[in-house]
Amino acid sequence: MTAPVLEISHLDVEYRTARGPFRAVKDLSFSLMPGERFGLVGESGSGKSTAILALMRMLRGGTITGGDIRLNGRDLKALTERQYRELRFSEMALVPQGAMSSLNPVLVIGEQMGDIYDDHGIRHSGRERRRVLGDLLKRVGLGPEVQDLYPHQLSGGMKQRVCIAMSIALRPSLILADEPTSALDVMVQKQVLATLGSVQRDLGCAILLIGHDMALMAHFVNRIGVMYRGELVETGPVREVFANPQHSYTRMLINSLPSFDSVRTFRTSLEAEGAAS
Numbered sequence: 001m002t003a004p005v006l007e008i009s010h011l012d013v014e015y016r017t018a019r020g021p022f023r024a025v026k027d028l029s030f031s032l033m034p035g036e037r038f039g040l041v042g043e044s045g046s047g048k049s050t051a052i053l054a055l056m057r058m059l060r061g062g063t064i065t066g067g068d069i070r071l072n073g074r075d076l077k078a079l080t081e082r083q084y085r086e087l088r089f090s091e092m093a094l095v096p097q098g099a100m101s102s103l104n105p106v107l108v109i110g111e112q113m114g115d116i117y118d119d120h121g122i123r124h125s126g127r128e129r130r131r132v133l134g135d136l137l138k139r140v141g142l143g144p145e146v147q148d149l150y151p152h153q154l155s156g157g158m159k160q161r162v163c164i165a166m167s168i169a170l171r172p173s174l175i176l177a178d179e180p181t182s183a184l185d186v187m188v189q190k191q192v193l194a195t196l197g198s199v200q201r202d203l204g205c206a207i208l209l210i211g212h213d214m215a216l217m218a219h220f221v222n223r224i225g226v227m228y229r230g231e232l233v234e235t236g237p238v239r240e241v242f243a244n245p246q247h248s249y250t251r252m253l254i255n256s257l258p259s260f261d262s263v264r265t266f267r268t269s270l271e272a273e274g275a276a277s
């Protein structure tokens with residue numbers, strides 16, 4: 001039997017606040033199989049980003065207070081900082097929320113992408129590095145000249161594509177994507193998600209996508225989990241969750257889809273992609 005890429009069991013995360021500890025993630029459990037697309041959806045503040053940052057060990061002011069995280073069978077809580085640095089990008093990579101703030105404004109894109117290889121001890125000659133980076137950029141629909149540009153010279157969609165290219169540089173088995181398209185307009189959102197989907201298919205990696213847009217999520221994932229106030233209140237194949245939502249918050253999310261168009265587009269995309277089959 002195939003083993004899961006990611007197994008989260010009973011994860012609890014707390015932030016220290018002036019009013020005492022605040023439990024942002026409560027008893028979260030789910031797993032992802034190789035190549036699977038899982039979406040965590042929920043309103044702002046429901047704990048989605050906290051869960052992803054806990055996985056990446058990038059929490060600011062927060063601590064994992066309980067539970068287990070296993071990546072490819074390995075207990076992540078037991079890893080040293082150094083082991084974690086090695087694992088980021090090579091086994092698990094994050095496409096962050098808002099590429100604007102994650103790219104360094106004073107470095108050209110090629111240098112930032114190249115840092116990933118340098119940090120993992122992978123050496124290339126100058127010419128080889130340009131070719132490797134050019135290939136990566138091509139996979140996300142960008143030209144090799146983007147290597148020589150600064151982030152401010154790129155559109156929002158291009159920056160997000162650069163972040164996707166960086167996430168696949170070392171061919172991880174899991175990509176975590178934190179609302180990767182939230183700052184983009186609708187057409188660009190769809191194109192960027194399509195790019196994320198195609199690189200994920202090429203790599204055969206699993207993907208954990210988080211967001212608050214139920215319709216957009218339904219286009220992309222096989223399974224969906226609904227978070228509400230730090231808890232996973234419902235999970236299942238997309239089609240089942242939409243057809244027969246169990247939790248009142250899930251029903252509210254579905255009912256608040258902006259228009260008939262969203263529902264129709266969602267259905268059409270399911271038919272076309274067999275997403276929930």
Ligand SMILES: Nc1ncnc2c1ncn2[C@@H]1O[C@H](COP(=O)(O)OP(=O)(O)OP(=O)(O)O)[C@@H](O)[C@H]1O
Pocket residue numbers: 015016017022024042043044045046047048049050051060061062212
């Ligand atoms: N550094 C922090 N210190 C204290 N509380 C925090 C901190 N970061 C997040 N929180 C709180 O934890 C809860 C979960 O936040 P989180 O950002 O994980 O939610 P989210 O579902 O990802 O929301 P969004 O979609 O807005 O990113 C919120 O109540 C938030 O105010």
